Amino acid sequence: MARASSGLLKRRLQIAEIVRKQGEVKVDELSELLQVSNVTIRQDLTYLEQQGYLKRSFGGAIYVTPEGVFNQVSTITANYVQSISNSHDIELVKTCLSYINDGDTLFLSHGNLIRKLIPFLHCKKSLILIMNDISNAQLAKEFTDAEVVLVGGAILEGNLLLDNKMINFILNQFSISHFVIELSSINTDNQLIIESLEQVKTYQQIMKKAAHTIGILPQRTIHNNDNSIGSLVDIDMAILSRSAVTEYHQQLLDANFEQLISNKYCVTYQNKLET
Numbered sequence: 001m002a003r004a005s006s007g008l009l010k011r012r013l014q015i016a017e018i019v020r021k022q023g024e025v026k027v028d029e030l031s032e033l034l035q036v037s038n039v040t041i042r043q044d045l046t047y048l049e050q051q052g053y054l055k056r057s058f059g060g061a062i063y064v065t066p067e068g069v070f071n072q073v074s075t076i077t078a079n080y081v082q083s084i085s086n087s088h089d090i091e092l093v094k095t096c097l098s099y100i101n102d103g104d105t106l107f108l109s110h111g112n113l114i115r116k117l118i119p120f121l122h123c124k125k126s127l128i129l130i131m132n133d134i135s136n137a138q139l140a141k142e143f144t145d146a147e148v149v150l151v152g153g154a155i156l157e158g159n160l161l162l163d164n165k166m167i168n169f170i171l172n173q174f175s176i177s178h179f180v181i182e183l184s185s186i187n188t189d190n191q192l193i194i195e196s197l198e199q200v201k202t203y204q205q206i207m208k209k210a211a212h213t214i215g216i217l218p219q220r221t222i223h224n225n226d227n228s229i230g231s232l233v234d235i236d237m238a239i240l241s242r243s244a245v246t247e248y249h250q251q252l253l254d255a256n257f258e259q260l261i262s263n264k265y266c267v268t269y270q271n272k273l274e275t
Contacts, residue, residue, distance in 0.1 A: 088218070121146060
């Protein structure tokens with residue numbers, strides 16, 4: 001019995017660590033990784049949620065800042081240690097969170113980092129969250145008390161919605177305090193590049209109307225220069241992962257940005273023209 005109890009504790013510690021590193025994980029993934037049944041994983045997730053280490057989501061779990069921390073050190077094998085960038089992503093979204101205040105109205109772009117940001121918004125009060133990503137809207141309804149406004153229209157690949165007339169209506173109805181946009185890269189002409197060409201016009205409109213724009217760039221990816229939503233001068237803050245800083249640091253300084261905050265995982269730059 002002692003051995004079974006020890007194995008149970010170790011597995012739950014492992015699950016908590018995996019969720020912390022990845023930000024989000026599915027039951028099927030954990031079941032395959034740890035070689036136990038889906039039912040066992042669901043029981044583990046329920047226990048860990050009760051202890052405040054994560055929140056259950058449909059088919060899996062999402063990391064949230066726990067009330068306490070594990071005192072035990074879990075040994076995580078190489079089989080399921082994901083890229084260290086998962087931890088870095090969490091630090092990026094936490095940094096972004098520090099610039100969001102109670103009562104803000106946010107327009108959230110699509111993207112993996114934005115999805116990781118949403119559960120952390122549970123600590124903010126009286127938010128209005130506007131987005132055009134169906135799955136992100138569902139996530140926001142589940143994990144926050146915010147008013148969630150989903151922009152309607154035709155469904156594109158990846159559960160994204162597109163309707164420029166609806167965007168205009170939304171922009172007339174709401175005063176957007178922050179537009180949080182996940183970037184793919186910054187090209188040599190200081191153009192801000194996103195992944196989805198279909199979203200370019202929509203995000204250009206939002207950027208013009210938002211009081212502040214925060215760009216988050218986890219790492220440089222292959223991009224198409226046609227996917228530009230604007231220039232560096234159009235954003236107030238740029239939050240970059242350490243890997244992205246290596247490439248863009250001097251470019252940002254030359255574009256009249258100053259390094260504001262730096263930590264182990266990311267660097268925040270502020271547009272001096274917007275201060």
